[in-house]
Amino acid sequence: LFSITLPVFTFLLHPLMSLLSRKNEFEADRFAAQQSNAQYLIQALVSMYKENASTVTPDPLYSAFYDSHPPAPVRIAHLAAAH
Secondary structure, eight states, X not given: OHHHHHHHHHHXXXXXXXXXXXXXXXXXXXXXXXXXXXXXXXXXXXXXXXXXXXXXXOOHHHHHHHOSSOOHXXXXXXXXXXX
């Protein structure tokens, strides 16, 4: 019974866990920008996304539900605003 009902609860909790993970990523980005130059972090993010051929504009609903990291444009916008 536990094995049957557990996926229902984990499915419902997944967006919350992703939200917390993305919040932590924003805090880590802010800390890194404070410790050095935010422009260097922006350049590193752009380079990583190019090298990994990751999609820069994922579907917002899918991203909110499954992605543990915020999309690159959102991270870059936050870093640029803090800079």
